[in-house]
Amino acid sequence: MRRLLHVVLLGLLGAGIVHIVVLMLVPEFSERDAWSRLAMASDLYKMTRLDAEAGGAPVVKSVDPLFYAAACRFDLTDGLVRIKAAGRVPFWSVSVYDRNGHNIYSFNDRNANSGTLDAVVLTPAQMIEVRKDLPEDLQGAIFVEAPIDEGIFVIRAFVPDESWKPIVSRFLSQSSCELPDY
Amino acid sequence: MMSGKALRAFPEKPLHTFRHHALTSSWKAERTCHAAPRRDIPDVNHPSPVFMLKNALLTLIALAIAIGGGGASVWYTLRAQDGVGAIRIGQWTAFPDIGTPAADPYSKARVAREGVLALGRAEGLSFVAERDSSGDTLKRECAYRIEGGLPTARFWTLYAADESLGVIDTGKQRPAALQSYEVMRQPDNSVAITVSGHPAPGNWLLSTGAGTMYLVLTFYDTPIASSTGLSDIEMPRIQKAGCDA
Numbered sequence: 020m021r022r023l024l025h026v027v028l029l030g031l032l033g034a035g036i037v038h039i040v041v042l043m044l045v046p047e048f049s050e051r052d053a054w055s056r057l058a059m060a061s062d063l064y065k066m067t068r069l070d071a072e073a074g075g076a077p078v079v080k081s082v083d084p085l086f087y088a089a090a091c092r093f094d095l096t097d098g099l100v101r102i103k104a105a106g107r108v109p110f111w112s113v114s115v116y117d118r119n120g121h122n123i124y125s126f127n128d129r130n131a132n133s134g135t136l137d138a139v140v141l142t143p144a145q146m147i148e149v150r151k152d153l154p155e156d157l158q159g160a161i162f163v164e165a166p167i168d169e170g171i172f173v174i175r176a177f178v179p180d181e182s183w184k185p186i187v188s189r190f191l192s193q194s195s196c197e198l199p200d201y
Numbered sequence: 202m203m204s205g206k207a208l209r210a211f212p213e214k215p216l217h218t219f220r221h222h223a224l225t226s227s228w229k230a231e232r233t234c235h236a237a238p239r240r241d242i243p244d245v246n247h248p249s250p251v252f253m254l255k256n257a258l259l260t261l262i263a264l265a266i267a268i269g270g271g272g273a274s275v276w277y278t279l280r281a282q283d284g285v286g287a288i289r290i291g292q293w294t295a296f297p298d299i300g301t302p303a304a305d306p307y308s309k310a311r312v313a314r315e316g317v318l319a320l321g322r323a324e325g326l327s328f329v330a331e332r333d334s335s336g337d338t339l340k341r342e343c344a345y346r347i348e349g350g351l352p353t354a355r356f357w358t359l360y361a362a363d364e365s366l367g368v369i370d371t372g373k374q375r376p377a378a379l380q381s382y383e384v385m386r387q388p389d390n391s392v393a394i395t396v397s398g399h400p401a402p403g404n405w406l407l408s409t410g411a412g413t414m415y416l417v418l419t420f421y422d423t424p425i426a427s428s429t430g431l432s433d434i435e436m437p438r439i440q441k442a443g444c445d446a
Binding site (some may be wrong): 021035 | 259260261262263264265266267268269271272274275279294300301302305306307310312313314316317318319320321322323324325355356358361365367368374376377380382411419422423
């Protein structure tokens with residue numbers, strides 16, 4: 020009987036260790052995280068709609084039903100990435116996520132010059148390079164300095180009612196996510 | 202003491218018995234020679250099969266508890282709606298740190314497992330309610346009244362969700378969602394919303410079907426998303442108004 024108690028206690032101690040190990044390994048080995056889901060849906064530097072409106076099940080779940088969203092994956096080792104979206108919508112917001120889906124930077128339309136979305140994501144090292152000679156057309160852009168390689172850029176736009184759907188859809192479909200060469 | 206006795210006893214044994222054993226198997230011979238005088242000391246090199254089986258079984262039990270218990274406890278904590286890092290205000294729960302590098306390991310695991318891209322601080326903050334003010338879980342077949350003041354935000358949205366926190370599919374033109382630009386307000390700027398499957402006067406949030414329901418209230422471009430603003434904010438109450446039989 021004492022042996023059995025000893026074994027159960029040992030088992031519970033082991034369960035604690037396994038609990039911590041599994042918890043730490045879940046983010047490393049998850050194949051269902053946002054990056055993996057997006058990778059299955061589309062390529063790098065391609066704006067992909069996240070909501071169900073574009074047809075099919077939503078790529079990344081729990082998006083507000085009154086919002087449309089689009090995302091693109093990027094890799095800063097290829098160079099800086101520039102995101103632009105033309106048009107006016109009631110509200111848009113932007114988030115930059117790292118490879119693990121952690122939000123590292125976010126801003127909304129009130130932070131932008133004249134309310135249009137024009138942002139550049141780059142590493143601190145690339146920032147130093149760009150600062151030396153700032154290209155003319157990057158003057159009005161928002162610079163997001165992120166110490167990451169791979170990441171996800173998400174644009175969310177508010178759809179107050181039915182009549183806004185085509186306008187917001189156009190805003191997202193005309194958005195671009197590209198590697199400029201400077 | 203014992204071994205000395207055994208050594209002295211050995212030559213006294215009839216020689217032919219020893220030979221017989223030695224011929225059949227050397228292992229058996231050794232056992233018969235040594236087992237008799239050393240019965241009370243467990244033989245380390247040659248434990249009895251029963252003893253070995255018992256040991257293996259106990260090890261197996263310990264391993265089963267460790268792996269099964271460890272795995273199940275992670276699974277359970279990741280499924281529970283309110284976990285570590287939750288902030289509760291009335292019936293509403295929010296995870297202000299979820300999806301940030303500062304989040305706890307449980308939130309990080311949940312983000313990775315469910316593929317969530319959480320709202321950033323400059324975007325907004327989501328609150329989820331799963332119980333009404335009397336502590337009962339929210340049901341899709343019941344009607345509820347949401348009343349009270351709301352924290353400062355540019356605008357907010359409210360929707361009825363299923364277990365996976367996706368919006369309920371109403372199958373109608375009207376979605377199971379409302380937003381602050383389209384609601385009517387009381388003279389004191391608070392709101393009163395009826396959640397029901399049947400049309401209701403005033404602000405009406407359509408919910409259909411049966412089963413568990415969650416209410417998700419999201420504030421956009423709000424000062425409460427920065428953790429300092431979360432200390433004393435007011436959230437509306439959720440009261441049950443009746444259920445369909």
